[in-house]
Amino acid sequence: MALFERSEKYYQFYAQVHFLTCETCLSHHGEISEDPQYKPPLHPDCRCHLLEFPPSQLEHYQEQAERMKLRAQQELLRRKLWKEAVESLNGADPSHAEALFCQAAQVEFYLEEVEQFCAEKKELLEKNPELRARLQKLFIRFYRMKFSLDKYRAMPPKLILAWETQGIERIKELLPS
Numbered sequence: 001m002a003l004f005e006r007s008e009k010y011y012q013f014y015a016q017v018h019f020l021t022c023e024t025c026l027s028h029h030g031e032i033s034e035d036p037q038y039k040p041p042l043h044p045d046c047r048c049h050l051l052e053f054p055p056s057q058l059e060h061y062q063e064q065a066e067r068m069k070l071r072a073q074q075e076l077l078r079r080k081l082w083k084e085a086v087e088s089l090n091g092a093d094p095s096h097a098e099a100l101f102c103q104a105a106q107v108e109f110y111l112e113e114v115e116q117f118c119a120e121k122k123e124l125l126e127k128n129p130e131l132r133a134r135l136q137k138l139f140i141r142f143y144r145m146k147f148s149l150d151k152y153r154a155m156p157p158k159l160i161l162a163w164e165t166q167g168i169e170r171i172k173e174l175l176p177s
């Protein structure tokens with residue numbers, strides 16, 4: 001009889017996709033199951049959760065899962081590109097690094113990573129005002145572009161404007177020209 005019983009509930013794994021989300025959590029993002037094997041929190045500071053839904057909505061959640069898995073993959077690619085950009089920056093000709101930064105920023109752009117980058121490349125940036133000016137301009141462009149991403153569309157324009165202003169100030173502070 002149990003064979004014909006339908007599951008009453010399904011669960012979808014939700015990771016908050018951002019620059020700090022660990023690869024394990026990202027790999028489960030979107031996953032659907034009747035009896036979840038992975039129940040968050042998976043580690044300290046894990047911000048994932050399981051969302052319960054009825055079988056009647058399975059199709060909808062499956063479509064959602066495809067998009068979520070794609071987003072998790074894009075985040076992994078973004079990190080790789082950003083890392084390559086930082087590593088390839090040497091001051092002589094930043095155009096290769098700039099192209100990589102640009103590809104990474106098509107996915108997302110995080111101020112925290114700019115802070116990290118500026119600390120890591122402190123010496124190079126301090127003695128290279130021209131490079132600082134180029135990167136300042138580039139990062140300000142990315143920061144403006146960031147808020148045209150779909151996920152920010154539902155946010156109040158006033159809030160977006162405040163974020164944008166603060167972010168740009170911070171970039172100018174980090175990369176003074």
Ligand SMILES: [Zn+2]
Pocket residue numbers: 015025040041042043046047048
């Ligand atoms: Zn997690």
